[in-house]
C-alpha cells in the first residue's frame with residue numbers, strides 16, 4: 001500500500017499498488033493496478049493523484065514509466081488531466097447514472113407501414129425443418145474455412161480492418177469473375193462484378209438504383225417475397241405475372257413496367273426452368289422497351305438433370321440483363337456473400353448506394369472466400385454436395401408416394417414443390433405441433449392467395465432425418481392412407 005496523505009481537497013489518496021505486488025511491473029502493470037483501485041472504489045471520483053515525480057519515487061519506477069501509464073489512463077477515460085492542477089480520478093462507467101429507456105413509442109408512425117413477414121422460415125421450436133433455401137451446414141469444410149480466415153487476418157489483418165472498397169475486395173471480384181465465367185458460360189472481367197452481403201443487399205441496392213417511387217416492376221405472381229419487399233421499400237408497385245411449367249409467362253408482362261425480376265434457372269418456388277422460347281422472348285421484350293431484366297440466379301450450382309441451363313446473361317448482347325448471385329446455397333448463408341453482374345456504369349451507381357447503407361462488405365470474409373475459390377475448395381464443396389442433395393431429393397420424392405401430394409419435376413434446386421389435395425395450412429399446423437416445418441403455397445403468392453401447394457426442402461437433412469420427416473408428414477396429413 002502506498003499512502004500519499006491528504007490531497008488539496010482534503011481527500012486522502014491511497015494507492016494499493018506497490019511494486020512487489022505488481023504482477024507486471026512497468027507501465028502496463030501500473031495502469032492495471034490503478035484501474036483496479038478505481039473499480040473497487042479505493043480510488044474515488046474527484047480525487048487527485050500525486051504528481052508523477054512523487055508516484056515514481058514511491059513506487060520505485062522511472063518517471064517515464066509512470067507518465068506512460070497515466071497518459072494511457074487519461075486516453076481511456078479513467079483519469080482526467082486538469083490544466084495546471086494535475087490528474088483526477090473519473091467515475092467508472094458503472095457509477096454513471098443509469099437512465100431507464102422507455103419501451104413504448106413516443107412518436108407517430110402511422111402511415112409508415114412495414115410489410116409483414118411471410119412464413120418462409122422455420123420456428124426455432126421445430127427440430128425438423130424442410131426449409132427450401134437452406135443447405136446442410138454440417139457439410140461445410142469448416143477446417144479450411146477457419147484456416148482461410150486465419151490466413152487472411154495473419155497476412156493482411158491490419159489492412160483488412162481499415163475502410164475498404166464498396167465494390168468488394170478486388171481479389172474476390174477477380175476470383176468470382178473467373179469462377180462465374182467458368183461455371184456459367186460467361187466471359188466476365190472483375191469490373192463487371194460487385195460484391196454484396198448476400199443477394200438481398202443486391203436486390204435492395206438495385207431497387208434503389210433503378211427505380212423511382214411509383215415505378216411498376218413485373219415479378220412472378222408466385223415468387224420470392226424478400227425481393228418484393230426490397231422493390232416496395234424503394235416505392236415501386238409490383239405487377240404479378242403468372243407462372244406455369246415453363247416459368248414466367250413473359251407474354252403477359254404489362255407494357256408499362258420499368259423492370260422485370262425473374263428466377264429463370266429454377267423458378268422460385270416452383271422449380272420450373274424458364275423455357276428457351278420464353279428466355280428469347282423476355283430478352284427481346286426488354287431490348288425493345290429498354291428496361292432491365294433482374295435475373296436472380298440463386299442456386300445455379302444445384303442442377304441434377306443434364307447440364308445446368310446458362311443464365312440469361314449468357315444470351316444478352318444488349319446490356320439489359322443484371323444477374324444476382326449468392327453463396328448462400330452453394331456454401332453458407334451466414335457468410336452473407338452475394339454479387340451483382342452488370343455493366344460497370346450500373347455497378348458505379350450501386351456502389352454509391354452501398355456507401356450509404358454500409359459502406360463496404362466484410363473484408364475478412366471476402367479475403368477468406370477469395371482464398372477458398374482460388375484453391376478450388378468452394379467448387380469441390382459444390383460438386384460433393386450436389387451428389388448428396390441429389391440423393392436426398394430422390395429419397396424424399398420416393399417417400400412421398402402414397403401421400404396426398406403430386407410433386408412437380410425437380411430438375412434442380414433444394415426443394416420439392418408439390419400440389420396437395422389436403423388443406424396445406426392445416427397440414428402444416430399439425431406438422432408444426434409435432435416439430436416439423438414446411439412452407440405452404442400462400443407464403444409465395446403476391447396477393448397472399450391460398451394455393452393448394454406445399455414446399456419441402458430436402459438439402460438440410462440427412463436420410464434418417466428425412467425418414468422421420470416423411471413419417472410425420474404421413475401421420476399429420478389427415479388423409480386416409482392409400483394402398
Ligand SMILES: Cc1ncc(COP(=O)(O)O)c(C=O)c1O
Pocket residue numbers: 132133134197198199200201224263268296298325326327328333337338
Ligand atoms: C430466390 C432466392 N434468391 C436469393 C436467395 C438467397 O438470398 P441471400 O443471398 O440474401 O441469402 C434465396 C434464398 O433462399 C432465394 O430463394
